[in-house]
Amino acid sequence: METNVTNIIIEKVKKSRISEVDFSNLPFGKVHSDHMLVCDYRDGAWQTPRITPYQGITLDPSAKIFHYGQSVFEGMKAYKDENGKVWLFRPDENQKRLNISSKRISIPELPREIFMDGLKTLVQIEKDWVPTTPGSSLYIRPFVFASGTGLHASPADQYKFFIVCAPSGPYFAGKVRVLIEEKYSRAANGGVGYAKAGGNYAGQFYPTQLAIQKGYQQVIWTDDNTHEYIEEAGAMNIFVRINDTLLTSPVSDRILDGVTRKSVIDIARAEGITVEIRKVRVEELVSASKNGSLKEMFGAGTAAVISPISGFGYRGSDYDLPEMKDSYASLLKKKITDIQYNKADDPFGWRFEVI
Amino acid sequence: METNVTNIIIEKVKKSRISEVDFSNLPFGKVHSDHMLVCDYRDGAWQTPRITPYQGITLDPSAKIFHYGQSVFEGMKAYKDENGKVWLFRPDENQKRLNISSKRISIPELPREIFMDGLKTLVQIEKDWVPTTPGSSLYIRPFVFASGTGLHASPADQYKFFIVCAPSGPYFAGKVRVLIEEKYSRAANGGVGYAKAGGNYAGQFYPTQLAIQKGYQQVIWTDDNTHEYIEEAGAMNIFVRINDTLLTSPVSDRILDGVTRKSVIDIARAEGITVEIRKVRVEELVSASKNGSLKEMFGAGTAAVISPISGFGYRGSDYDLPEMKDSYASLLKKKITDIQYNKADDPFGWRFEVI
Incomplete structure (x- = not known):
């Protein structure tokens, strides 16, 4: 990160x-x-950023965020190590992705230095808010939305970028049972699924509620055309272990390019695990479950890091996953969080010191 | 509409x-x-509605509208006739559709009487704001969004329903040239395309901007799988006239069930026009254009009513539509607006007297 060039x-x-x-x-x-x-x-430009007391936002009722869904966000964490130093994890990736998302939603891209300097300065000021109990962190939420007004369905002429922070415990507790979804879809070909845009999340809530009513905690999204391929796990990327090979779906215009996903791939490969990035058929999961080669499934994302799956439902049948000693999920979670919390070397150069 | 039962x-x-x-x-x-x-x-219930001076809305930065896109809306108009009476057009349809949209976005459905009594009472109070110049009306925007707070990706526990009004001139002026889109998509199978949800609009802006840069004003959306079938015209439903038959795509989970669309279908049939509700291939448009049987294309929606199309671009070629005397577009627009402005009989029972 540059030195603080932003006033x-x-x-x-x-x-x-x-x-x-x-x-x-x-x-x-x-x-x-x-x-x-x-x-x-x-007026066509991002203005001088301000750090202020956390406070309400007042908007006109015709602000376009209320009508046309122009909003994007990022999820990040700050980690405190045993010496009280505070670290971020691959903040460059979030900075770049925010602009990738913004472009697709017709939101003006934010200059890199506003994001990076703003983030660093804010976390420095909030350093005492970074918790130290195991698994906890300062969750950081950068977001941008359309504040410009008018009921015409067109991009706004004003936007607001925010970063807010929330000291947080772990996101999920325990393993989740998932339902492989064949009716509802998360994303279209040529749509906005790869963007971290608000509308992608709103559309997931109803199918997820239906899955919860059926006794599952989460949905596995499949492609909207054939429903034959798994794509994401709730709001996380999906990993599957068959025998000793780790599989994950390739990113596309329907699938988010997750920071945790790409970190898991790199760590797994460094650990000598074979990783295949390819489309994974639901039928492959079913037959692997039946013949005992399906060992693990888990979601990967910033909030939960790794969210292990205990079994999946598909077409009225339930498939349980085995209890694994030495699971990839625990190994990879430990490896990634050890880097995040500065408990291990960082051969990838992912850790970023804030203060 | 019932008498005013809502306090x-x-x-x-x-x-x-x-x-x-x-x-x-x-x-x-x-x-x-x-x-x-x-x-x-x-607290699990819609509270007593209030009519207040138009004013700003203050929200917590973690209000879910800013992060997870939970928002739906409707578009309606109030029309003033020559005697100063004020009318709405099929308000029941908007009331029902708002709840259809809300359900898909996990927003609690709004009781019918709050929508209908609130709408009627507000328009009565704002009756002097309904303009009388030709083609103008009081545009009415009911909308609901998530005001409940928290950074967890889950439905909010608080929402706000608003109705705001904007005295407005016509939405579009003149014919538009459209580009048939083959890369970007508006909606997924099993997605939220049929809902009037904010995220559907945010995703359309970027492809529309690209089309504008190429010299078009609007995009014709095709299905996200094959891009062989036309689905919507920008934020409107699409109609095509081949010889003397009027064609429009069937509604689906990707296509909005437009109030103007269904009114156009009924009026056209009452006028003796053959209407076919079926999937329309892009190739059918191209060959009909080449052999001279493609007479008209137009969008239909509340804001623009009927938006005639002068030609379309497809795979690098441009196809011009003829200038039609006695076009269906002008006939249908006149018939529908004559009902809306109480200039003609209303055989369908669509007009609703406000005051």
Whole structure:
């Protein structure tokens, strides 16, 4: 990261709320830290970013975010090591992807230095908010939305970029049972599935609720045309272990290019695990489950890191996965979090020191 | 519509802004009227609606609308006739469709009486804002979005329903040239294309901008799998006239069930026009254009009513449509707007008197 080249206007809180927070019992994403970063786009340019006390946002009722869904976001974490140093994990990847998402949603791309300097400065200010209990972190949410007004269905002329922070415990607890979805879809060919855009998430909630009513916790999305290939696991990328080979679907215009996904691939290969990036048929999972070669399935994403799957439902049948000693899921989660929390060497150069 | 069974709390403006507005030169959807309706969903129920002065909305930065795209809307118009009476057009259809959209986006459905009584009461209060210049109307925008907070990717626990009004001139002026899109898509099979959800619109802006850069004004969406069939025209339904037959694509989970679309179908049939509701191949358009049987194409939607198309681009070639005397587009637009503005009988029972 460059040195701080952005002039950020900083207004600190008069009194921190940090003493009111129970750090031993943090939910995910519900407690906000003292400050936030905000940057406005108007008159064709991103303006000077500001760090201010966390506060409400006032918008006109005709702001386009309320009508036409122009919003993109990122998910990141800050980790505190045993010496109190604070680290980010591959922040460049989030910075680049935010702009990839923005472009697809017709949101003006944000200059790299506003994202990077804003992020670094905000996390430095909020360093005491980074929790230290195992598995916890400061969840960081950069997001951009259309604040410009007008009921005409066209891109807005004003936008707002924010970064907010939430000290958080682990995202999921325990293994999840998943339902392979054959009716509803997450993304179209030529659509916005690869973008971290708000609309992609809203469309997932209803099918997920239906799966929950059937006794599952999450949905495995398949392609919208044939429903023969698995694509994502809820809001995470999907990995499958057959015998000792790790499989994951290739990214496409329907599949998010996950930072955790690509880190898992690199770590697995460094550990000597064979990784195949290819389309995976549902039928392959079913027959591998039947002949005992299906060993593991898990989701990978920033919030949950690795979310192990205990079994899947498909066409009215349930397929249980075995309990694995020395699972890839635990190995890979330990390897990736050890890098994140500065408990291990970082041969990939992924760790980024904040303060 | 029932009599007003909803207790609506009404707070009127101290001084109307109406004298500041140039009603002879209204843009589309940029001028707001004095009041708006707002209704909150919390504690598992929709609360008492309020009509208040039009004002800003203040939300927490973690409100789910900013992150997960939970938003749906409707588009409607109020029309003033020569005697000063104010009318709506098939408001029941918008009321039903809002809930169809909401269900798909995991937004709690709004009780019918809140929508209908709220709409009627608000338009009654804003009756002086309904413009009278030809082609103009009071554009009405009901919308719902997630105001509940939290960074977890799950449905919100609080929502807001609004109705805002904008005295507006015509949406489009003149014929448009369209590009038949073969790379980008609007909707997935099993997706949210049939819902009037914000995310559907955000995803259309970028491909539309690319088409504009190529010299077109609008995109014709095709199916995301084969791109062989036309589905929608920008944010409107699509109609094609081949010889004297009017064709339109069937609604599906990818295509919006447009109120103007179904009204056009009924009026056309009442006029003795043969209407075929079936999938229409791009190749059929191309060969019909070549042999002279392609007479007209137009979009149909609430905002523009009928938006005639002057020609289409496909795979690098441009196909011009003929200038038609006695076009279906003008006939159908006149018939539908004559009903809307109470200039003709209403054999279908579509007109609804507000005041």
